[in-house]
Amino acid sequence: MSSRNGRRRVNQHTVVAIVEDKPGVLMRVASLFRRRGFNIESLTVGPTEAQGLSRMTIVVDGESAPVEQVEKQLYKLIDVVKVSDLSNEEMVARELALIKVRCNNLNRHEILDIAQVFRADVVDIATNSLILQVVGDEDKINGLIKMCEPYGIRELARTGRVAMVRGPKTTTVHEEVPESIARIHASQGRRVEGVELPFSSD
Amino acid sequence: MARLSGAEILLECLQREGVEVIFGYPGGVVLPLYDALPRYNIRHILVRHEQGAAHMADGYARASGRMGVCLATSGPGATNLVTGIATAFMDSTPVLAITGNVARTLLGRDGFQEADITGITMPITKHNYLVMRASDLALTVREAVHICTTGRPGPVLIDIPKDVFQEEAEFEWPEEVRLRGYKPTYEGHAGMIRRAAQLINEAKRPIIIAGHGVIWGDASRELIELAEKAQIPVITTFLGIGAFPEDHPLSYGWLGMHGMYYANMAADNADVVIGVGMRFDDRAMGRFKDFNPTAKIIHIDIDPAEIGKNFATAVPIVGHVKNVLPRLTELVKEATHEEWIAWIDRVREEHPSLEIRETRRLIPQYVVRTLYEETNGDATIVTGVGQHQMWAGQHYFYKRPRQLISSGGLGTMGFELPGAIGAQIARPDAEVWAICGDGGFQMTMQELAVVVDEQLPIKIAIFNNGYLGMVRQWQQLFYNRNFMAVAMTQPDFLKIAEAYGIPGIRVETKAEVRDAIRTARQHRGPFLIDFMIDQEENVWPMVPAGAALKETIEAPPEELVR
CATH class of the missing domain: 3.40.50.970 (Thiamin diphosphate (ThDP)-binding fold, Pyr/PP domains)
Known part of the structure; x- marks a missing residue:
């Protein structure tokens, strides 16, 4: 957690890895963590502002993994382009959760009041349940979950943390690759689509 | 530009990369490759089991310093390579493994002799590829060879479906390899090299531990120059044997579980340990927490992840040994370390470790x-x-x-x-x-x-x-x-x-x-x-499993002597 947003969990590290958007890259990263015994608390992946690059935000349990080794081992993967440890940075860390809460005509208002306190949105509503969508740091989400528990949580989905350094500093990569190489990198290992492949078996 | 089949592109690229020998075993899906092979100036050695092919490629690499290439068919052929690939990975040797796989339409459908060899070998290769288009092959081979042979060498696997061998594509030799995520550091950090020199100059009991990296970095001569200038005794790891001539007056054998008693004692009593191209492995260092706790460690290695992995390092130097060692030698002052060398010599006289006993039995x-x-x-x-x-x-x-x-x-x-x-x-x-x-x-x-x-x-x-x-x-x-x-x-x-x-x-x-x-x-x-x-x-000698180097037993206990 950012120190601005409250207490920092000392044994948690937020590591951002910019990786080549290639098949298998998630397996390479996950396999590395498993093999070295580093515990992943959450891992999120998505595209970046640059084509061909994805961003992974990995929350690592620092007890299991000296963060320096995590960074260095990640760097050894050819498909990992840049690794940043955000733990000592001023950062914005956010997570989104969808919470399906049991409700009825009598208590629906109470739940909506609670949602308002947490600035959670109601994104679906039915006679005996509603879905709250909340964005924030983990403490806030945990707080809302705790408040909803007495009513009965039917289902819970959380995204895991995404994070970004505050201020103009970035953790992105600005390195253009020649078009001829980028084209092949984009197709390496990917299934051929839209073409009827010959069927052959030996 | 010419239009070639995937098999031809692969062989053309290997030939251009200087590959002269392939250790291989044919099978269904690599037949298109074998069909094209006679047209290229590449020698094929027919092995009797694919594990043999991988070890041969590895032995070839270790003996020559060049990349070794092995080839297997899909499924069992590919999985039989695994032990050999893992062997090359643990010892950082440049082995290129090429496997065929089932045709693209069958991939993922449990086709006959299909195995997910890229998935299987991810943790035991430096990198691996599944090639889905003949047009991707040339760049893939160039990248694979580049990754395999530069930085800290290691095995790379290329998996190619059968119909990619058969597919035709325009062949163009890629002049350039550009990998955003792979840029090995060759130049050591000048400030760190200065700090290392200072530490060595102040040391009373320095020791060099030379590893496999000195051999792969072709830096034996540079190591000798450093050792001689500052009169630093040299021991090697087991894989570092030969990195420093064992008939050199400053050579004190090798350390570890079955290393020489005096080598283990020298490592354990040094005040500065200079690890060169080695990774402070458990078999070499004994119980980590009790290895020479007061020694200051200088660690020179091309792989940054090795530094600080097992031991806290006083001075880390990430770089190629052949670049780093001469720069270090330049800054190191001439010294004699007479007392220290005399101490190790005395230990060696008292505990020779390598004497051959007089026996009647064939030992x-x-x-x-x-x-x-x-x-x-x-x-x-x-x-x-x-x-x-x-x-x-x-x-x-x-x-x-x-x-x-x-x-x-x-x-x-x-x-x-x-x-x-x-x-x-x-x-x-x-x-x-x-x-x-x-x-x-x-x-x-x-x-x-x-x-x-x-x-x-x-x-x-x-x-x-x-x-x-x-x-x-x-x-x-x-x-x-x-x-x-x-x-x-x-x-x-x-x-x-x-x-x-x-x-x-x-x-x-x-x-x-x-x-x-x-x-x-x-x-x-x-x-x-x-x-x-x-x-x-x-x-003998032996450091019992889980013991520290200082607990080396030089000779068998009384009751075992026959």
Whole structure:
């Protein structure tokens, strides 16, 4: 957690890895963590502002993994382009959760009041349940979950943390690759689509 | 630009990369490749098991310093490579593994002989590729070779579906490799090199521990210059044997579980430890927390992830040893370290570790030492894993890099014979001896057929004690002599050799050793000697498992001396 947003969990590290958007890259990263015994608390992946690059935000349990080794081992993967440890940075860390809460005509208002306190949105509503969508740091989400528990949580989905350094500093990569190489990198290992492949078996 | 099939593009690229030999085994999905192979100037060695192909490529690489290439078909062919790839990965050797896979339409549908070999080998390769288009092949091969041979070398696998071999594409040789995520550091940090020099200049008891990286970084000469200028004693790791000439006055053998007593004591009593191209592995360093806690460690390695992995480092230097060492030597002051060297010399006099006992029985140490004498210390020795490996490391004295070839990290029994084949093919004029355990030899002895096919003059010495000797030694010392599953009824190795057309001799007494070695050397082709060594001889010195280097036991306890 950012120190601005409250207490920092000392044994948690937020590591951002910019990786080549290639098949298998998630397996390479996950396999590395498993093999070295580093515990992943959450891992999120998505595209970046640059084509061909994805961003992974990995929350690592620092007890299991000296963060320096995590960074260095990640760097050894050819498909990992840049690794940043955000733990000592001023950062914005956010997570989104969808919470399906049991409700009825009598208590629906109470739940909506609670949602308002947490600035959670109601994104679906039915006679005996509603879905709250909340964005924030983990403490806030945990707080809302705790408040909803007495009513009965039917289902819970959380995204895991995404994070970004505050201020103009970035953790992105600005390195253009020649078009001829980028084209092949984009197709390496990917299934051929839209073409009827010959069927052959030996 | 020319229009070529995937198979042709692959072979064209390999040829341009300087590949001269492929160790392979054909099968359904690689047939298009085999069909094109005769049109290229690449020699194909037909192995008898794919594991042999991977070890041969590895032995070829270790003997020559060049990339070794192995080839297998899909499914079982590919999975049979796994042990060999893992062996190369643990010891950081450049092996390129090429596998076929089922046609693209069948991938993921559990086709006949389909195995997800890229998934399987992810943790044991430096990188791997599944190629889905013939048009991607050329750049993929270039990248693979680049990754395999630069930085910290390591195995790379390329998996190619059958119909990609057949698909046609425009071939263009990619002039450039651009990998955003792979930029090895070659230049050491100047400030760190200065700090290292300062630490060395202030040291009273410095020691250099040289590893495999010195051999792969081709920096033996640079290491000698540093050691001589500042008179720093040098020990090596097991895989570093040969990185520093063992007949050099500053050489103090190698350290570790079966290293020399004085080498272990020197490492444990040094005030500055300079690790060069090595990774502070557990077999070398003993119990981590009790290894020389006051020593300041300078660690020079090309792989940043090795620094600080097992030990806190005072001065980390990430770079290529061949660049870093001369710059360090320049800043290091001349010194003598007389007291320190005298101290180690005294330990060595009191605990010589490598004396051959006078015995009536045929002991393996005597065999290795006689081999050393008869070959003038010039042979290339390839070993398997176990007691014979340790004796071969201890009692032969190595003068140059790449003279001892052995699976150190993974400890792969059965490496000896295929490893020796690869080494002999890489260096046809070298005198290559495969020192084999009687257990490990049987794991890969089918490759004797390759020795005969290729008419390789390899000399095979089996150290036959009828036991899995190292396991038996542990059962004797740590499991109260409960010898379980270690005694082996061995076949008649001479008859096996004979079946392949290889002559041999059985040696049962010390008196026969020298003549047998001479006979083998005089024979122009391959030759096998079955040395019936003492059954319960053990390897000493020894750091018991989980003990610290300072707890090295130099010689067997009284009750074990016979």
